[in-house]
Amino acid sequence: MDSREEKAVTISTVAKEAGVSMATVSRVVNGNPNVKPATRKKVLEVIDRLDYRPNAVAQGLASKKTTTVGVIIPAVTNVYFSSLARGIDDVASMYKYNIILANSDGNHQKEIQVLNTLLAKQVDGIIFMGHNLTDELRAQFKRAKIPIVLAGSVDQKDEVESVHINYVEAVESAISNLINHGNKRIAFVSGPLSDPINGEYRLKGYKNVLAKNGIEYDPSLVFETDYRYRSGEVLWPALASARATAAFVADDELAAGVLNGARDAGAKIPDEFEVITSNNSKLTEIVRPQLSSITQPLYDIGAVSMRFLTKMMNKEESTQKTIDLPYGFIKRGSSK
Amino acid sequence: MDSREEKAVTISTVAKEAGVSMATVSRVVNGNPNVKPATRKKVLEVIDRLDYRPNAVAQGLASKKTTTVGVIIPAVTNVYFSSLARGIDDVASMYKYNIILANSDGNHQKEIQVLNTLLAKQVDGIIFMGHNLTDELRAQFKRAKIPIVLAGSVDQKDEVESVHINYVEAVESAISNLINHGNKRIAFVSGPLSDPINGEYRLKGYKNVLAKNGIEYDPSLVFETDYRYRSGEVLWPALASARATAAFVADDELAAGVLNGARDAGAKIPDEFEVITSNNSKLTEIVRPQLSSITQPLYDIGAVSMRFLTKMMNKEESTQKTIDLPYGFIKRGSSK
DNA sequence: AGCAAAAATGCAAGCGTTTCAAGAAAAAAG
């Protein structure tokens, strides 16, 4: 009930007021069992009365743990990534971790820079989402000496832990649907092929399934662009002149663009042109016709990544470096 | 070039190695001008050689500034909020602040809890996005003793600083378009009316403009729901039976739902039914027909909020408590 | 009641910076 509001109340204020040592207060704050119930009660009472809140910065300095993890994300506004982020955040708060969210714009320079400020802030771990894991980044990760996991991304060199689906197989399975309807000229539309997930994995799935069905691979059916809706929207003329009868698209926004571009130009979907996409974000149900899509557990990829990270931060042994989550395919109006 | 990799390099390592005191190292790290150029150079060289990175936690404890701000957001996956977040993040990193992102689910309990952990982490300021600023929250804000600004939200009691548009006028102007086409029965579709932005501001705009045009207010045209796409989609039967010829919708996802629900049921848009929405997020251009919308500078609202916050954290005096950004209206295919 | 073992508590040394009063060095002035 004292009203000298000025001085912030610290652990020592509480200690004095309760007539115990700081160590004891620290113990009750941290739920250490070695405290006599009566003492605990007394301390708790004072904490409550003084409205004491431990200073997390000081705790972090003393204990060398900040209960904070860094999350590097190419773009918060992208549904794919924000869905992952959602899963990450939920699990993080479940385990009492906070998240420092850092936008990288998918820009290599920024990724490096942001990584460094996260390290300076002494985060206990990092979740990285990105299109392309460069050697430099991999090197910096190694120097970091804290656990890092990739969410919804893959490390070609398999050096850093990651959570994702099997992109090669997922694409094979999705495109085989298209082939089964008799499509011979199927376009492959994606962001930069320099991003391994496109140029390496998805493209491989595409080629595999073509080969398996005796269709020759035609490079003129591969359309490399960026991840923007608009880029898909303007693609129709090119698609049409390549005589594509269907398209597999590697990103939902991009796919929505392709779909709308085609429809706006008068193409009948799915009769004259089919399109399927990759991420099954809520966008797929908002467009008309709705987009058939590879399904992948976006929220879970985020959640599992974070769970994985907590285990690593806890130094629990784990046998696997990579977690493959299940994928599927859902047929909607945009394909036959 | 010493290779005793074990011990982390701290300011004192650098000091010894460079033959100066910690204080001096601290000065060069912080760009304090009171350092002889020769000394600065020498220290910088050592810093570089030892690859020293200041520990932000220790800095935070000593300086009582963490260069971190908390951002409370109802849902990262919602385009409206993630657009604001984008603006916030950009300006934050421009001013060297990091962001601790905390999801609140728009849940009051969580908002309070999250606020407390942010305070424990000693953030220098907070940006709050939320649907409803309760008295309890307002009280906690006051206790916090750090600057807080509301982004894209309003404080009915005008006690906490905020950045937004004039929702009443924006709605008036948008709906007057509908009235000009002869619509007499215009539905008002929004999330919970208990959220002031709906029940207070937007609804007031709706009533105002009706009154101004001599149309009687009919409560049966007010549809209160939540912010989900699906909720809009299933609304059509109710809309139809209320004989609404147009709808003003308070959220883009919701509006996309209303639009698709109507179309899927065979309504001709905009001939038989018009719909306009409120946030002009990219969703509005992805649906067909595209959604006419109130325009508001989402990114800017976030950016300006953050800028505002930096000024407050700097204790720069500011005359205004509230910043009104300009709004507009863009006509697209969903209205005549 | 007496004693060893177990349980509680306290002491104080960190954790890695910043910062301020004070001293040392350099520059300017006489």
Place this chain on the structure above:
DNA sequence: CTTTTTTCTTGAAACGCTTGCATTTTTGCT
């Protein structure tokens, strides 16, 4: 070449907490 000023640099005390170790109190047994 002194004496003043001005510019740099240093030492050491915070900042608010955790934690290993020592000490004290309790408990359980004889």
